[in-house]
Amino acid sequence: MKINKWLLTALVSVMCLLAVKLVKGTYRQAHPQPAPMQAGDRIKGKPDAGLRISEFTDFQCPACGKVLPVLDELLERYAGKISIQHKYFPLPNHKHSVRAASYAECANAQGKFWSYHDLLFSRQPDWSGLDDPSQYFDDLAMKVSLDMDRLRACLAGTEASGRVNSDKLDGEIAGVKATPTFVVDGKLFVGGDNLKAELESRLGK
């Protein structure tokens, strides 16, 4: 029997395509939906703005710190049109990310999230390499005048870590693998440049 090589090639290619589609459609299906709004959400811009962007970020990720000026520029340029919802996404290869996120969530409980968030990012190189950054995080908390007793009670409880885990789960369901990742209207964009390009194509330069 003569085997046609081109036919074999086509057969292998089609089977390969089907296998990828099958796996992508079942096991690896991402559902990048806007994360549901909850009490205590951390949002920049008008919460009722037309386009809500969910930002999945990690306090120990250098790229997440570098993207902040880009986000501020976008919020200014598209004022009233966009809002950015902060979501915790501590990556497993960053050993202090979960702890930093818990501190930030406890600062959120005292209404000081953004000032603590900005400090964590601006001082990232100072605490990233520490064995145990807890004392450093405490010092930052004092800088933003957090009530330290409330902070300690919050850190000892499960609410803050529960919120961090719930955000992380939202990210995993959305298909987030790296940070910073933005979910815009059901689509994923990784990095500030890609978010900027998307907003420029949607809302103009």
Place this chain on the structure above:
Amino acid sequence: MNSGLGDQEGSGGSIMVWLRLLVGTIFTVSGFEKAVGTSANFLYIIQQYQIVPLPLARLASEVFPWVELLTGLFILLGLWLPVTLRVSALISSSLMLLVGQAILRRLPIDNCGCFGELVHLPLGAVFFVDLGMLAAALACLRYLSASGRFGLDRLCSATK
């Protein structure tokens, strides 16, 4: 293509078959992992190398996983071996250049992105993995009749 390996259908020949299967498997797995993942994540990895403009990076994030996957699969099956081994050698050398320039420029890349989300390797290690892949592909090409054993190319030519 018959020199240096003695009896290419003997034990030396089976080493070449295993080498071909290794190259094919690595390309197939890494291509598959990227193809089933979200292209936005792979696009970001390409951008971290800071070498191609955004439109080209977007195109590469869609096309490259398929090229890698099909090249690997065809090598694994022994189909169009002279072509696919050359393509794999070209891919490995291009990746070495890409990784090499990132090392020289000290770009802050902590995930090479070579194997999708499966394995995270530092850039230095990736350079040597690519070097090994290039050497393996060239060896398979050099001893094509040995590495092509049990492949579909041979089956097709035998049935003509």
